[in-house]
Amino acid sequence: xxxxxxxxxxxxxxxxxxxxxxxxxxxxxxxxxxxxxxxxxxxxxxxxxxxxxxxxxxxxxxxxxxxxxxxxxxxxxxxxxxxxxxxxxxxxxxxxxxxxxxxxxxxxxxxxxx
Amino acid sequence: xxxxxxxxxxxxxxxxxxxxxxxxxxxxxxxxxxxxxxxxxxxxxxxxxxxxxxxxxxxxxxxxxxxxxxxxxxxxxxxxxxxxxxxxxxxxxxxxxxxxxxxxxxxxxxxxxx
Numbered sequence: 402x403x404x405x406x407x408x409x410x411x412x413x414x415x416x417x418x419x420x421x422x423x424x425x426x427x428x429x430x431x432x433x434x435x436x437x438x439x440x441x442x443x444x445x446x447x448x449x450x451x452x453x454x455x456x457x458x459x460x461x462x463x464x465x466x467x468x469x470x471x472x473x474x475x476x477x478x479x480x481x482x483x484x485x486x487x488x489x490x491x492x493x494x495x496x497x498x499x500x501x502x503x504x505x506x507x508x509x510x511x512x513x514x515x
Numbered sequence: 516x517x518x519x520x521x522x523x524x525x526x527x528x529x530x531x532x533x534x535x536x537x538x539x540x541x542x543x544x545x546x547x548x549x550x551x552x553x554x555x556x557x558x559x560x561x562x563x564x565x566x567x568x569x570x571x572x573x574x575x576x577x578x579x580x581x582x583x584x585x586x587x588x589x590x591x592x593x594x595x596x597x598x599x600x601x602x603x604x605x606x607x608x609x610x611x612x613x614x615x616x617x618x619x620x621x622x623x624x625x626x627x628x629x
Contacts, residue, residue, distance in 0.1 A: 443606075443621060449616075500547050500610045503564050504561070
């Protein structure tokens with residue numbers, strides 16, 4: 402089973418709201434990732450967690466706050482977002498954070514900021 | 516820095532036609548190479564991968580061979596179906612380069628007509 406699940410599937414939020422995206426995998430993977438994908442563009446890496454520790458933050462604004470409570474779960478907390486943050490947010494996982502190892506993606510959360 | 520270049524789309528084919536989507540890369544050393552597919556409204560699915568020169572990745576009738584001498588990883592399928600309509604992303608991941616992140620091409624949209 403190579404399934405990564407994400408909730409919610411769709412989210413509409415105002416610029417003053419606080420919301421969270423959730424990602425879960427039960428494949429025993431120890432690396433998890435958040436990507437942002439704008440329409441007709443490839444995904445862009447936001448954060449990497451390796452063994453539940455944040456290892457890469459690609460200069461993402463502080464209104465995005467990741468959290469990895471355990472090895473199966475990854476959250477992305479959202480606060481005071483801007484309309485330009487509207488995008489598809491993809492979670493991915495891999496056995497470990499290493500270049501030979503493939504990443505498996507979830508279905509994404511489509512976020513609209515109004 | 517490392518980069519991936521894909522052929523511009525969209526590509527429109529008739530059912531049962533032969534498919535080639537060109538992908539070339541620029542990277543030092545020996546990166547791992549991947550093809551991902553994204554169906555409308557969904558996340559990315561790993562289609563195939565190759566981790567060393569002359570490796571052939573294959574899955575669901577799709578094939579790609581890691582050609583170090585031409586720095587290429589072209590995707591091919593002998594007979595496409597309407598259900599293959601999607602966006603295809605070529606990607607690489609390199610040891611030490613770009614912090615080992617997945618680097619995507621811009622994507623090629625494929626439309627298959629019945």
